[in-house]
Amino acid sequence: MAAEELRAAPLSPIVIRLGSFGDMLKLSALLHFLHRRYGRPCVVVGCGPWNQPVYLDNPDVARVWVLHRYLPLLLAPGGWRLLAALRRSRPAPVYVCDDDKRLRRVRRVLRLSGIDPRRCVFIEKTPREGEHHVDRLLRFGQQTPAALRADSYPLPGAIPAYAHLARVRDGERAALAAWLAARGWSGRPLILVQPGNRRTMSTRRARHRRLKRDDKAWPAPRWIELFHRIHARLPQARIVLCGARQEVPMLQQLRAAAQLDAVVVESLGLRALFALCEAAHSMISIDTGPAHAAAALGLPLVVLFGGQPQGRWLPRSSAGTPVVALGGPPLSSHVERIPVEAVFEAWCSLAGAPRLSCDGAPDALPAAQRALGP
Secondary structure, three states: OOHHHHHHOOEOOEEEOOOOHHHHHHHHHHHHHHHHHHEOOEEEEEEOOOHHHHHOOOOOEEEEEEEOOOOOHHHOOOHHHHHHHHHOOOOOOEEEOOOOOOHHHHHHHHHHHOOOHHHEEEOOOOOOOOOOHHHHHHHHOOOOOOOOOHHHOOOOOOOOOOOOOOOOOHHHHHHHHHHHHHHOOOOOOEEEEEOOOHHHHOOOHHHHHHOOOOOOOOOHHHHHHHHHHHHHHOOOOEEEEEOOHHHHHHHHHHHHHHOOOOEEEEOOOHHHHHHHHHHOOEEEEEOOHHHHHHHHOOOOEEEEEOOOOHHHHOOOOOOOOOEEEEEOOOOOOOHHHOOHHHHHHHHHHHHOOOEEOOOOOEEOOOOOOOOOOO
């Protein structure tokens, strides 16, 4: 086989990102792009238990390798097998998407695996001003490692710039239907609420709260007022407070304080959450991973931003359903600046019905589609 033919043969790109749940969801846009460019599904190297369920059945992913979050690579289960697989991956391109303190760990993996540096490209450390993160990833995918010829792997045509989350399995839908029926919720609108974020799950969450370091912490009284407004507007709905296992005590406190039977707490696995997103009426979420999953599954949602700009991190819908953002720089730097009224109006706009004013007359929603000002 000629050298040119070898270079033009389909390859499975290796994509490394030691990111959070939300990071790996957004990464799926790059995986889709690289699959189309190189002709074969990607091999993903990640860190954390969310990677397998996120990429289950994803046609752009051939294999997922998960690094242990704390153990050194050579002591972790599967560490040696990963190194052997990377050694056998020649001449596949390697796209490194970490640009922070985790990059040191990635470089150690590459060094131990003996991968030729000419096969690797690294995402730039400083994103372009105002560029959405998904657009940044797709631009990164246009780079070509020095070991390959760019003209042998031409860029694909127009690629949708949103997370490509595999659809829910039929068995997962059936399990959800049975789960809803057992609770008497079949046919009821389900409004998902994600009040927590990465810091609420941290072992240092009490310190974050005390020092007011959590810019995504919306005060509990506002959540409770919002629940009552939603219940008054849509009394037949169930308001489902979602979160990881570590967040359940916080969610239970909100439920108890609300004193509404319509408010319930559920801590679900990721695949069950995806099925719930597919079936739900709408979502209200802090800027965090589940919001990106909801958008990828076409669920209308409202997203509350703290210190991160909407322009860079706003979830993008795969189905053109509305995603309404509130807060974020330069308008504000903490979700505390977002009033209940703004969130309720935004949610009413998702429901496709006017908000009722205090006197019961229909009221327009001029503020529902714009970000909150200072």
